[in-house]
Amino acid sequence: MSGTSRAQLCFLLLSVTALRGHARFLDIQDNDISPEGLLSLLNSELKRELPEEFVYRRALRCLDMVAVEGQFTFTAERPQLNCAVFFIGEPSDIISIEYDSVNIDCRGGDFIKVFDGWVMKGEKFPSTQDHPLPLYERYSDYCETGVTRPIVRSSQNVAMLFFRLHQSGSSFTVTFRKLINPFPCNVVSQTPEGSFTMIIPQQHRNCSFSIIYPVEIQIGELSLGQHNDLRRSILGCAGSGDFVELLGGNGMDTSKMYPMADLCYSFNGPAQMKVGCDNTVVRMVSSGKFVNRVSFQYRLLGHQELQQMKGNSVEDVCLRA
Amino acid sequence: MKLNFLVTTVALLVAFPPPYECRAIESSSNQQATDPDGERQSPPVLARLGEEYFIRLGNRNQNSPRSPADSFPETSQYSKRALQLQLTQRLLEGKVGNIGRLDGNYALRALDSVERERRSEEPPISLDLTFHLLREVLEMARAEQMAQQAHSNRKMMEIFGK
Numbered sequence: 001m002s003g004t005s006r007a008q009l010c011f012l013l014l015s016v017t018a019l020r021g022h023a024r025f026l027d028i029q030d031n032d033i034s035p036e037g038l039l040s041l042l043n044s045e046l047k048r049e050l051p052e053e054f055v056y057r058r059a060l061r062c063l064d065m066v067a068v069e070g071q072f073t074f075t076a077e078r079p080q081l082n083c084a085v086f087f088i089g090e091p092s093d094i095i096s097i098e099y100d101s102v103n104i105d106c107r108g109g110d111f112i113k114v115f116d117g118w119v120m121k122g123e124k125f126p127s128t129q130d131h132p133l134p135l136y137e138r139y140s141d142y143c144e145t146g147v148t149r150p151i152v153r154s155s156q157n158v159a160m161l162f163f164r165l166h167q168s169g170s171s172f173t174v175t176f177r178k179l180i181n182p183f184p185c186n187v188v189s190q191t192p193e194g195s196f197t198m199i200i201p202q203q204h205r206n207c208s209f210s211i212i213y214p215v216e217i218q219i220g221e222l223s224l225g226q227h228n229d230l231r232r233s234i235l236g237c238a239g240s241g242d243f244v245e246l247l248g249g250n251g252m253d254t255s256k257m258y259p260m261a262d263l264c265y266s267f268n269g270p271a272q273m274k275v276g277c278d279n280t281v282v283r284m285v286s287s288g289k290f291v292n293r294v295s296f297q298y299r300l301l302g303h304q305e306l307q308q309m310k311g312n313s314v315e316d317v318c319l320r321a
Numbered sequence: 322m323k324l325n326f327l328v329t330t331v332a333l334l335v336a337f338p339p340p341y342e343c344r345a346i347e348s349s350s351n352q353q354a355t356d357p358d359g360e361r362q363s364p365p366v367l368a369r370l371g372e373e374y375f376i377r378l379g380n381r382n383q384n385s386p387r388s389p390a391d392s393f394p395e396t397s398q399y400s401k402r403a404l405q406l407q408l409t410q411r412l413l414e415g416k417v418g419n420i421g422r423l424d425g426n427y428a429l430r431a432l433d434s435v436e437r438e439r440r441s442e443e444p445p446i447s448l449d450l451t452f453h454l455l456r457e458v459l460e461m462a463r464a465e466q467m468a469q470q471a472h473s474n475r476k477m478m479e480i481f482g483k
Contacts, residue, residue: 054476056469063458064458065461066462067462067465067466068465068466068469068470084448086455086462088459119448120448120455121450122447160448162448190459190463191463212456213456278452
């Protein structure tokens with residue numbers, strides 16, 4: 001290959017990788033792109049491999065929450081029969097869990113299972129209505145598929161690991177990574193305060209943004225693809241294929257939460273509401289015919305605000321104002 | 322002869338378990354060294370439930386007498402201890418962190434350590450955790466994330482500075 005052709009090919013590949021966001025993996029030494037570096041650009045499974053000294057490592061606890069990428073090892077010093085680890089990323093992340101080394105006795109009753117979502121007291125997030133997979137497919141058992149499928153990916157920014165180890169000395173190591181999700185749908189917020197814009201681009205799906213704190217929500221902009229129809233005002237949002245609802249409850253399952261408000265008309269300008277529940281959710285239902293978007297901010301309710309809401313409320317459900 | 326004696330002992334222990342599992346565990350932990358401030362390490366009740374996280378918070382026995390040195394603790398230690406006591410109390414009441422709920426009595430499984438239970442047909446679909454504790458572990462994870470980010474930034478600056 002002549003020098004000119006090679007330079008042109010390099011430039012073409014460089015442009016393509018820049019557009020795909022993989023240019024950071026180029027390895028340029030001595031002002032010359034190596035053939036290996038060129039060929040690696042064609043690999044769609046590029047991983048964000050860090051040098052060994054930059055990989056974060058620590059031991060896992062029986063009950064744990066992990067928000068930082070790295071390698072995590074659990075070693076059973078005694079039988080551990082009921083352990084769970086929560087994984088969480090940024091709203092625009094999905095989670096990848098890779099089994100690095102596993103030393104358990106599957107036949108002896110040990111197991112490691114990854115759940116696509118969070119489950120607490122029998123309630124799952126996302127709910128079965130909002131998740132693309134049926135419930136049985138959301139569990140991934142290492143003892144059944146771990147060897148052939150060592151990498152498990154979530155559908156949203158949260159996942160869980162359940163494990164049971166009978167023997168002292170049993171152990172396993174997993175690598176936790178976060179991958180980019182360009183259109184996040186179901187999200188659990190890491191923080192009690194923040195802002196988010198949820199976009200459903202012509203997809204027939206339901207998306208929920210869950211905040212596990214009592215918060216005040218301020219919706220800044222709502223854009224639903226349908227035209228405003230005054231006749232609908234009598235029926236509310238019933239029958240509307242595209243709407244946003246505010247939910248409050250004391251569990252993780254959005255299908256079991258109380259509707260605090262629903263919005264089925266586009267508008268600009270802040271509309272705010274205080275929801276004094278353990279879990280506050282902004283849920284968008286989309287028919288798939290339109291591009292729907294909702295932008296909102298949220299902040300933690302103070303103790304005094306909650307007390308005031310409690311004093312003003314006559315209902316037994318979560319407090320709202 | 323020795324084997325027969327061992328088998329007989331195991332059979333008697335299985336047939337007549339100690340009335341209070343806590344007491345049996347307490348008697349073994351009494352032999353451990355006490356803390357420098359004079360308080361005993363509480364029995365590993367939390368460990369039995371597999372919740373190592375709560376042991377790391379502190380394992381003070383709420384029934385043990387407090388030494389005079391602890392009469393006026395610092396505010397942060399006091400609030401932390403109050404949280405620990407609250408967690409321990411609620412744990413013992415079974416309201417919090419009872420992730421073994423679906424598996425029944427943990428103590429019986431400890432006695433059956435010789436037998437291996439078959440892998441459960443049903444997946445462990447749930448974890449009994451309150452939102453309060455979920456937020457606690459979430460905030461710990463966030464603190465860890467920020468600390469790690471600061472550490473990574475420091476490393477990067479050291480590399481760029483060379």
